[in-house]
Amino acid sequence: MANGVWHTGYGIEINLSLPDLGHPYRPDLLQEITARVSERDPQLLECLAHHDNRECLSESGGKSPWMFVRRGRVGGRRPLVASHLPITHKATPQESAQHKATKERVVATAGRYGLDAAAEVPVANRRSVSDAVVTGPAGLRIGWEIQYHHLSPSSVHRRSVNAVEHGITPLWVAKDRTASLIDRAPWVRVDDMPWRDIADGKEMVIRGGYRHLEVWRCVPSSERHCLVSDGAGHCDAIHADWFVPALCLPERKPVLIEDLVLRSATGESVPVYVPSRGSGRAGRHMWVSAADRALWEEIVDGKTPLPTAPADEDDDVITFTEQEIDRSCRAGEDGWFAGDARPLRDLAQPTGGFTLPRLPPQRPGDSTRITPVERAAASAALGCPPWELGLCAGCRQMMRRHGPNAAMYCNVCRADLNGR
Structure with missing residues (x-):
């Protein structure tokens, strides 16, 4: 170079x-x-x-x-x-075999579930070809892109936009935690498995890119840390954030690639984009359950569509070093400007989440000040249906007031009463 x-x-x-x-x-x-x-x-x-x-x-x-x-x-x-x-990039024989085996496994899985599927499907304008397209019973089309070698962020963005414009939801598959496609489009990561294991049907776990929404009340008894106080103390607000299955409380079962083939085509699993709190451009792409996305959109009071970020992202900004030209041919010398190791992009940390403010004290009969969004979030955080919610007789905060195992006072107020 x-x-x-x-x-x-x-x-x-x-x-x-x-x-x-x-x-x-x-x-x-x-x-x-x-x-x-x-x-x-x-x-x-x-x-x-x-x-x-x-x-x-x-x-x-x-x-x-x-x-x-x-x-x-x-x-x-x-x-x-x-x-x-x-x-x-010329794929190595191992990459080519892994790519082919994964593509065939997606198509075969779809067939077993009675879904329409085809490999090497050209997009309508023929500017790109999807490795596999799976069509659900309602006509939802998922374009599987098996990408086991490096692809530039601009290429990922361009091909994803092209797919969406032609009615295909892209689903990128990587095997490397440093893959540039991570968080540039809806994606998942699988293990770097021998192609024979893939072809023979060995369990293929989704290691990254699939998350679950967890909602919790930020009180001393909560197992989760506070999102707004850097983990110190408790704010008594309601937090919502996305977690990989292993970090859920309790831990969730891992999602297999066969699960996602079916759920994505039927709409049970859907893509969502969650912008980072500190940046309007950065954010996380992930696959989630349709129920989780609906609750998230209700909590944040709006939908979060897939971004239309420019192809040049933060780490694509050109650096000019103002050097003399080296006129020697550098073909084959991969060490010259080949670059540093790519940073990890598949990180298991939470996204930063969303916080609903602490509810103001309520007076008896003044339930109109509780919004539907607050009620939905409280229902998720407290693990009870909305009709079991009520106000603590002490602090007037929302709690599980009705139904089995209900109480008149919240845990905080009961602790105060017991300490007197």
């Missing part, structure tokens, strides 16, 4: 480490050289060594002297680098 390239159309040398690429009077140059090869002349960008009639390692190795430009990764920076065509 190199930091310089020759533009055959303009007959100019481009320095990829400079903010203006060395040509301040060509403001559209960056957009032109980073366009997809399918949308431009494949011979637009040339290896500088080849242009200078010096040895081009790629050409001497039987490959192309023509190049493409992408973002590299080194020390947390994202410099532009030039690499030789062909630009696509």
Whole structure:
């Protein structure tokens, strides 16, 4: 990979480490050289060594002297680098076998459930092909994208948008916790299994990307930490957050890939996007139960549709180091600008959640001040149906006041009364 390239159309040398690429009077140059090869002349960008009639390692190795430009990764920076065509990742035999076995397993599972499924389905405009499309009884189409090697965030975004525009819900499958597709689109992660185990039907657990909604009252007896006080103390509010099955209280059963094939096609499991509290752009994509998503949307008082974030995300921002051009051919030298190890993206931590404020004290008969959202959240937090809810006779906070094992006072008030 190199930091310089020759533009055959303009007959100019481009320095990829400079903010203006060395040509301040060509403001559209960056957009032109980073366009997809399918949308431009494949011979637009040339290896500088080849242009200078010096040895081009790629050409001497039987490959192309023509190049493409992408973002590299080194020390947390994202410099532009030039690499030789062909630009696509060539899957290893192991990756190819895993990919094929997973795709076939999805299609076979759908068939056993009586669902329509097909492999290698071109999207209507033929700009992309889904590895498998499973169609549910109500016509819901799920496009399974088995991605066991690195794919750029912009490619994930582009292909996901293309699928949604043609009535397909994308479902990306990764095996690596550093995969760039994580949280760029609806996704799940499975184990890195030998292809024979996948083909033979060995249990295939969803390790990441599927979560459950938990709602709890933030009181001293709660097993959960407070979301608004950094875990210190209790605020008496109602919290809601998303957890992987292993971190639920009590722990939930893991979801298998067969479960998700059926539930996603029938609408029992659905994608949801939860923006981070500190950033309007960042957030979590996840698969959840339809009931959990409905409760979440009621609690946050609105729907959270899938984002339409630009293809250039935070870690795609270009870094310009302003260096001299290295005119040597760097084909095959993966260590030069190859980049640091990708960071973990599949993290099991909660999302940051949502907090309903502590209910104001209520006067007898003044139930109109309790909103339907507050009532739904309290019902989930206290684990009882809404008709069993009532107000504590002491603090006037909502509690389980009616039905079996009900009481007149909440736990806090009972503790105060017992201590007197």
